[in-house]
Amino acid sequence: MSETLALLVALPVLTALVPVVLGRIWQRAGWTVAFVGTVLHLALVVQLARAIRVEGTVSYAVGNFAPPIGIELVGDWISATLVGLVSIITLIVLIFERDRNDSSDAFYSELLLLTAGLSGIFVTGDLFNLYVFLEITGLATYALVATNPSPRAAVASLKYLLVGTIGASLYLLGVGYLYISTGTLNMADLSQQLAEVGYTSPLILTGFVLIMIGLGVKTALFPLHTWQPDAYTESSDSVTVHIAALVSTAAAYAIFRVTFAVFTPSFASAVPVALDALTIAALLSIILGSVFAIMQTNLKRMLAYSSVSQFGLVIVGVSVINETALVGSLVHLVGHAVMKAGLFIAIGGLSIVAGGYELEDMRGIAQRAPILSAGFAVLAFALVGVPPAVGFVGKWNIVLGAINSGDWIVAVVVVTSTLLTLAYFARVIERMYFNSPINIDQTAATDGGQARPSVPFQTRALVSILAFASVSFGLVAIQFIAAITPIVGGYLT
């Protein structure tokens, strides 16, 4: 029993109320409250990690109703790592947001609600509870996208709301099919009941398909990704960092949990076509996401399509049902969040210097913003998968696992994706370092030698830290792999 699990969700929800109330009397309460709340959240994660080290996997029965009747929260090394990632990325976003400080108190409430929803997805052990947390995450994200004052952000947010709600509702419908055939919603209990009912039952197959379509929308897998590029591009920079690093990550984690903890590998061997279909969707995401990314001239949009491709990689590591590939996929899940957060912060900083998000704005920017450019380059090469960065560790394990289980097509596509990733990053880095800034003299002349807008110190510091982290995580990934291998092995036997 561990109350920490429940507090991980309850604390941000309760803290989210404070900025709205305090905002009436103290103008800038939001940032401080959100920062303190997130630090406490991180302390709870440390507490959870301690409990896991002593007891192994911990669980908590909500309201003292014993599972499988009551709702169960479960914490293991995988969920603890990901909840820790949530608090750290939220802290990074708050520090990044600090110097741009034009956000209202409601913004910080929404950010805390999003933290609560994401933490819930990572710790829940109940399928219906997962739906509720998916919707809390969704609602907070729609609101955050719309905090950008531009009219386009409202349209992007509404589009996201319509597509995201249909996705979540299809997930709910899938859960309904499983509930009707088994009478339970607890993940651990369902995994046994499903085997008793029989994996080839039409109800269970329909449930699997609906759940995967629903979570595929939330993860933004091709062809369900249409909401994602608009939402990432039209959000303000700090919101993009948060949702790009965490929201799709939570949905991809849900796909992993549902595939392994609910349907289990026995389902995969009983109905191989179900997982093959998921593999095909993931492979299409990898290739087409990269191709779309190459075609973009707006850098935020390019990074958004890059996420479609990278989540294809994560899902393919899940759907080939192989221990090594699954480990690689989880490493890439964490690694991608760190690298994408860094890349979006770097683009946010560079856009201040360059005056825009277009590819051509970046000509010769390395001379004017050397730290941000270098950070962007390091993070880009880490995502491409240059050893020893974390991007390499994830992709290497996915390729190795795919070869072990004889999925040659998967291995070839993942290796090809590395080249495609290099293709869309290389043109940015080429503009940054090897093209001369053509416009700078004209601008200086027309502006009458006006002072260049300066990039806040925090932005440069965060990009440097995340660039360093993306390389050093690759070196310490062995410890993370050692911690999660027993859990992954437990799912596979």
Next chain:
Amino acid sequence: MLELIGTHYSYFAYVALVGIGLYAVIESSNLVKKLIGLNIFQVGIFLFFITGGYITGGVPPRVAEGGGPYVSPLPQVLILTAIVVGVSLTAVGLALIVRIYEEYGTLDEKVLSEAQINE
């Protein structure tokens, strides 16, 4: 077939509602109608859950009073939660639509995308 419709009419209603709702979201170019379609779609799913827990001639599960068979209360509780989620989504959606109307002066999706291109 007729007999099936007679005994399982709620399931037919569920499929019809989900279909009509999805059609409205995809086909209608008015943003408010899209949101109404979304609500119809969700109501269809709610009906599916409630029907799944219902037994013909079942009574509410107050065990102390004795007598059965009981209707399963769990789907009803789940759907109560889902209705709350649906209401919040509709509220956020309508707030966004109001803002879009203020900015662009239209609720029509086609006019809206033309306005965005000409910006």
